[in-house]
Amino acid sequence: MDFDMPAEDDPRRLAVREWLEANPDPTNADLHEAGYIVPHWPEPYGLNADPMHQLIIDDELKRGGVVRTSSSTNAIGVGWAAPTIYLAGSDWQKERFLPKIFSGDEIWCQLFSEPDAGSDLANLGTRAVRDGDEYIINGSKIWTSGGHHSQYGILIARTDPDVPKHKGISYFIVPMDLPGIELQPIVDMTTAHSFNQTFFDNVRLPAKYLVGNEGDGWRLAKVTLANERVSLSSAGSLWGVGPSADQLLDLVRQNGGLDDPIARQRFAQLHIEAEVLRLSRLRTLSARLQGKTPGVEASIQKVIGDEQGQVVMELAKSLAGADGMIAGSGPSGDLPSGSTGGPTEVNFTRETSHYPDVEPIWHYGYLFAPALTLGGGTFAVQRNIIAEQVLGLPRDINVEQGLTWSESRRTRS
Secondary structure, eight states: OSSOOOOOTTHHHHHHHHHHHSSSSSOHHHHHHOOOOTSOOOOOTTTOOHHHHHHHHHHHHHHHTTTHHHHTTHHHHIIIIHHHHHHOOOOOHHHHHHHHHTTTTSSEEEEEEEEEESSSSOOOOEEEEEEEEEEEEEEEEOOTGGGOOOOOEEEEEEETSSOTTTSSEEEEEEEETSEEEEEEEEETTTEEEEEEEEEEEEEEEGGGGESSSTTOOHHHHHHHHHHHHHEEEEEEBBBSSSOOHHHHHHHHHHHTOOOOOOHHHEEEEEEEHHHHHHHHHHHHHHHHHHOOOOOOOHHHHHHHHHHHHHHHHHHHTTTGGGGGTTTOOOSSEEEEETBBEEESOOTSOOTTTOOOSSSSSHHHHHHHGGGTTTSSOOOOHHHHHHHTTSOOOOOOOOOEEEEHHHHHHHHHH
């Protein structure tokens, strides 16, 4: 891939600038109509943009101070649900859901993990039993991010307990206002209510909400998870939002924080890791825009990105010295233009819409950072994937091999 960006007078740049002049304060619907939410998608959703064209669009929108909020506040819808629906959904599902996902009119959540099936997701026990033209769903899901703000969720549930655990799973779209769905808030140590536990009590879901074929849910879940890991490893240090490593480095340079040789070495290492991650993202972007599904590189990126996010937040807090123990503390200075805070300079200790109202960005980020290596597949799960699929190391012995899901549950009890 050519990493040199086109010249300032490139026609593709001029086209975006002309559009921004006509739409100086675009809504999500405006961006979707122009094809700028997912420019690499085919029409009518995108522009069939090649890798360089998409980078140009992102660059020009950032310069114009435009934040594609449906890609941030509705990341699960845009980045995870939409690609899976486009891959395997019915014509009705595509026509009904994709436009409102991209316009930001409908927010989505994910209903995958369970209290007894986290790292071993394929062992999930939530049941979906066919009853005529409906499925009856019973069980519970945990760590439902933004479920209390969502109109729809993507759900994997067990439709056949009498086959091996990976075979009997199906993939569904779930309206979150159906009778029998109850959400209980989970408040984490940042004091934020970001997560929920979701309970299903005889929830009746019309069969038209099944995505793909019954029993094909594990394959589709892997598509979703690959896109999730790519999304979670994007530029911002907190799963795609918040300040990036480059923005912290810019802040340190502006304030003369590189005089100490030990600190300079730590920031040099941070810069190296950030550059490796940036190039890896571009490689993944190129593959995705060629129609390829994210593969094991998504796990590699997530391992690097999560650990780097923790380093960014630890370094930022350390710059505050003893004051770092005080809630709301962080490095002084301004967030460079083009950050998630928007085009205007935003003080790092000021609240932004991406974070809880009571906690400024650095303190919140420092407290949240331990979760980076757990959510979206733990650091151990990602390393197992890399070990087996990249390094070719042997898999652990599977003592449940050949057993149906029901049989494996009986052996555990």
